[in-house]
Amino acid sequence: AQTVTQSQPEMSVQEAETVTLSCTYDTSESDYYLFWYKQPPSRQMILVIRQEAYKQQNATENRFSVNFQKAAKSFSLKISDSQLGDAAMYFCAYRHKYNNNDMRFGAGTRLTVKP
Amino acid sequence: DGGITQSPKYLFRKEGQNVTLSCEQNLNHDAMYWYRQDPGQGLRLIYYSQIVNDFQKGDIAEGYSVSREKKESFPLTVTSAQKNPTAFYLCASSIDGRSARRHNQPQHFGDGTRLSIL
Numbered sequence: 490a491q492t493v494t495q496s497q498p499e500m501s502v503q504e505a506e507t508v509t510l511s512c513t514y515d516t517s518e519s520d521y522y523l524f525w526y527k528q529p530p531s532r533q534m535i536l537v538i539r540q541e542a543y544k545q546q547n548a549t550e551n552r553f554s555v556n557f558q559k560a561a562k563s564f565s566l567k568i569s570d571s572q573l574g575d576a577a578m579y580f581c582a583y584r585h586k587y588n589n590n591d592m593r594f595g596a597g598t599r600l601t602v603k604p
Numbered sequence: 605d606g607g608i609t610q611s612p613k614y615l616f617r618k619e620g621q622n623v624t625l626s627c628e629q630n631l632n633h634d635a636m637y638w639y640r641q642d643p644g645q646g647l648r649l650i651y652y653s654q655i656v657n658d659f660q661k662g663d664i665a666e667g668y669s670v671s672r673e674k675k676e677s678f679p680l681t682v683t684s685a686q687k688n689p690t691a692f693y694l695c696a697s698s699i700d701g702r703s704a705r706r707h708n709q710p711q712h713f714g715d716g717t718r719l720s721i722l
Contacts, residue, residue: 591649
């Protein structure tokens, strides 16, 4: 079974600074998807960014980018120019390419942004 | 606006009582999911449904039941057999990822329901 590990239960960053959230996963598959979801205090899960395993280029969405290291099975999220609205729980998730039903989530990292 | 609506936002259950959590989507998605979220843990899959009138157990289905009579609706019943029901419940939906043309679609989530024991 695939597992997803987020080793940082909590992180904090100064406003306008950069922070990196770590995620590692375990799988025997070669083709899959990785996601970062954000869960603000409102509790809604919001997709931040996704990465397709067969693409070597790291995904980027505005201030959010990933460092995808397939051999190391690592998928970290970098948030640049952190804003107060970035404060939330961040979940890393893995999904087999063709099986939308088997989504595995990490335990989450709580990000605090200090003004 | 398209989206997923979960109700109620807060729910309280008495001992021995069954309660039902509602989930409705107007995204025309084929697949729907129920997750349970506990503090310090990631989301765990309770049940999922890929098409109407069909659903499958996830990792923690015991003590829960679902139905999928309409494409838009996927209610979750927390039965009295679920001895530790206090948690945050999230419903999600997605395009059926089994299609090779649509396999990169993510899951979309509702706002959740917090269930507590009285």
